[in-house]
Amino acid sequence: MQVVICRDYAEMSSRAAHFISERVMRKPHMVLGLATGETPVGMYAELSRLHREEGLDFSGLTTFNLDEYCGLAHDDPRSYHTFMADNLFSHVNLNPLLVHIPDGAALDADGECARYEALIEAAGGIDLQVLGIGMNGHIGFNEPGTDRNSTTHVVQLARQTVEVNQAKGGYDTLPGSAMSMGIGTIMKAREIVLLASGDGKADIIKNALEGPVTPKTPASILQTHPSVVCFLDAAAASRLSKR
Numbered sequence: 001m002q003v004v005i006c007r008d009y010a011e012m013s014s015r016a017a018h019f020i021s022e023r024v025m026r027k028p029h030m031v032l033g034l035a036t037g038e039t040p041v042g043m044y045a046e047l048s049r050l051h052r053e054e055g056l057d058f059s060g061l062t063t064f065n066l067d068e069y070c071g072l073a074h075d076d077p078r079s080y081h082t083f084m085a086d087n088l089f090s091h092v093n094l095n096p097l098l099v100h101i102p103d104g105a106a107l108d109a110d111g112e113c114a115r116y117e118a119l120i121e122a123a124g125g126i127d128l129q130v131l132g133i134g135m136n137g138h139i140g141f142n143e144p145g146t147d148r149n150s151t152t153h154v155v156q157l158a159r160q161t162v163e164v165n166q167a168k169g170g171y172d173t174l175p176g177s178a179m180s181m182g183i184g185t186i187m188k189a190r191e192i193v194l195l196a197s198g199d200g201k202a203d204i205i206k207n208a209l210e211g212p213v214t215p216k217t218p219a220s221i222l223q224t225h226p227s228v229v230c231f232l233d234a235a236a237a238s239r240l241s242k243r
């Protein structure tokens, strides 16, 4: 695992975006896994700028988002469909036919998860997966206790996750369940980029990167992946002892 400690959020966002753009230029038809949350917003802004000002071409990419809330229409302002449209998709030249997010509104949620997993397989697997990290160490929406071999599945969200995400978005309510790539799905990605910023993430980053590998801290499994790069700002890295 490689850990890149950046001065601040802006540098973290820029370095992560340049890492991805280098991969895209090297393999224009790559399969890119995408994440939501506040953390990657700056990285998406920089990727959008690289497209606008430097011609970074997204047209050959296939993308798969990690997760989506169950029961939300695509145009619901709380949905990850809306988040991705606002923060990336409307700013770059991705081919809409090659963009994938679990359909949270599907009536057969388990069937939708199986379909999603099969689509990832059919695309040849994920070349590079972007991850954030939840306050309890979740990756995607894989909450503590999730099986390390799990594939895309329906998740009952931890109360803390719903509360944190409600507060961040300023929402009165959020669904208590979601569809998420599994830990097994994520671990099959050939390369992984983990982003974390801010003081609030310092303890969980220390546990995930330097603590025991345990399902209690889902992100700790990344210690066993052969190719992970963590972009952290100084605050998120502040409790790492091996800095």
Ligand code: GLP
Residues within 6 Å of the ligand: 035, 036, 037, 038, 039, 040, 066, 067, 131, 132, 133, 134, 135, 138, 139, 140, 141, 161, 165, 168
């Ligand atoms: C959500 C997403 C995760 C994300 C996490 C952290 O729960 N499902 O994929 O990593 O939030 O979000 P933030 O970056 O806002 O801290």
